[in-house]
Amino acid sequence: MFVSTWRRAAALSACAAGAALALASPFTRIVDVQPSLVERGVTTATLAESKAAEGTAESIASVGTWFEFIAPYDGILMTETCNSGIDTVVAIWDGTPGSGRQIASGDDECDTQSIVYSDMYEGATYLIHVASKDGRGGEFALNLKPIPVTPFDATPATVEGGIAAEAPDVVYTRINGIQSYAAVGGIRAYALGSDTCNIGLANLKWGGSHQGTPSLAMNAFRLHNGRLVQIGQGHCKQACCAAAGNGCGFSCNGVGGALLGAGCLDVYGAGYNGGQSRLQARAQLNAFTGAHTLANGTTGDSIFKRLQIAESAMSPTTYAGALYFVDGVYVASDDAQASNSLNNASYHRVTVDASYNMTLQGTTQVGLPAIMAWRAHGLGVNQVDTRVVDSIVTVPAEGRFHVAHKVTDMGNGWYRYDYAIYNLNSDRSAGSLEIDIPAGATVQNVGFHDVNYHSGEPYDNTDWTSTMGNKLRWQSPQTFAENPNSNALRWGTMYNFWFECNRPPVNGSATLGLFKPHTQQTVPMAVRVPGILKGDMNCDGVVNNFDIDPFVLALVNRPAYLALYPTCPMEHGDMNSDARFDNFDIDPFIALIAPTP
16 A cells, blocks of 8 residues: 555555445446455456547546546545556546546656545545556556545655555644734734644654754645635744654554654644744755754744734735634654655644734644645635635655645636645745636736745745746746745745636646756646637637638638638637537537527
């Protein structure tokens, strides 16, 4: 199993027993499965030969094999084909393709096979599509692992080769309190208390004799008017000396001091975690490798190095009805080296009173970064906004980004596109984001939001710039070569990007550019993007009688059409969505231009 400890294996086996895995009966490209394997959550089947060689999850949706999964509880669904003998592409849909949406996909995460993480919500039906990428077909093994959001785990970590290892695994089990500090210049400061578990099978390095590992970064977020943004961050509290308590749900082995024993709990109050001498700059840590440098012990005024939030960002007048959240992200040297760092962030909802004091509400969402609160509370406390789509982007041989996006119909043919990107542990960081804009589309109200560094962090706080052509592009003010400390989307932070467009959404992708040099400098993100406006044959942004002549011209004399409208894609004339522009598009075009009363 792709889990790092036997404890996870036992928990996931129990979870799988309550999961429902069955064939998706509405689909015809289904092959028989072995019932005994289905009961274990593993399905072996043979794919029909696919003609879509080297395709993508979207382009080969009409071939391959479909399965239906009903989520037994809220959590994360891990879907993988790593024990297959063929090159696979896996996609997860939240409904029937064509009327539903693809919410996640995977390709080549384990050699030429796939690993996909996707949110699941109790009682919801998800369709899982497995296809042969190279077109040859063959036998595959599908493994589903539903993972509940519990105090012990959220995202199963993997080690090289998918082999379970005895290694430490740090989890921020509970945010146990919040300390508030006096304001300086209109800026408030806070610190988060911590219950921390080592759910691994090996002892976890702890404290000054190990360069302060593990370190806890603290963040704050605001959800208002349908958009979640990060409004504050602080330096990282470093460990001192571990207790060896029970309370993690396992038997603690009793090891403490310079190590946190396997199965053991350590507790720090918020006041202790806000001690400035033990707060280390994020620039001194590598979240992917876990490399640490010990804090230098400097102190300052009441907000120095702590989680800082401007009072204006919490104004009850400006942000009436807003919801607030805090999260913490652990960086641990041996946890990272064991590839167990994907469950190191946890978030908690808070309220803010008139004096800007924070009070915890509800329970800590263990193993989940605060970006997940956008969907979970998007329509109010515990009211899920199904328009928000969560996904995961993994940098090859490096770290992970969490992505959430939402498209809002503003009426009158306009749509607002919102994207949030949370860097969990990528040291390469992100330096740009690109989204394709269809020809003839109008874009307005382009926006960007980041969070400021402070208290001696070396990073520049200049906002990213945006440019518009056939792509909408945001980018860091300077490249890594020009300034290694330019404003990049670094680990433990979340940036927002948005715009309005007069084109409806379609399934597509955006391109996330890495800031530091890497073997693969860009990674794709499966998101909803503006699509073409069918019937708009002159690309003026509307469909009306002025499109009739160019439509006819494109049918009878394509070179002449391309000469007159060189930037207007002929795909606008594919009215029946059969991927061709021909005489069969005439009737639906007429129906659009002159609908029957």
